[in-house]
Amino acid sequence: xxxxxxxxxxxxxxxxxxxxxxxxxxxxxxxxxxxxxxxxxxxxxxxxxxxxxxxxxxxxxxxxxxxxxxxxxxxxxxxxxxxxxxxxx
Numbered sequence: 001x002x003x004x005x006x007x008x009x010x011x012x013x014x015x016x017x018x019x020x021x022x023x024x025x026x027x028x029x030x031x032x033x034x035x036x037x038x039x040x041x042x043x044x045x046x047x048x049x050x051x052x053x054x055x056x057x058x059x060x061x062x063x064x065x066x067x068x069x070x071x072x073x074x075x076x077x078x079x080x081x082x083x084x085x086x087x088x089x
Contacts, residue, residue: 009039016047023048 011019019037022028023044034041 019044020047020051 019033019039022033023030030041030044034044
């Protein structure tokens with residue numbers, strides 16, 4: 001190996017997202033987007049694969065600390081009924 005070999009560049013998550021957005025949202029070809037960032041186009045495909053693999057998690061509703069409607073109804077019923085949580089006898 002020669003000493004003139006380029007070292008691998010590391011991209012931040014924000015840089016990867018920006019590149020993917022230009023391709024997916026702005027409809028720029030991968031080749032153009034990568035050429036402008038001096039990046040081989042093959043480098044963007046693992047990022048795309050990872051983003052699409054995580055798409056299900058991104059589309060899930062956020063987890064909330066507040067109870068749902070059904071849980072709120074149960075909680076108020078428990079406060080009104082002294083036997084709540086004791087089971088049927």
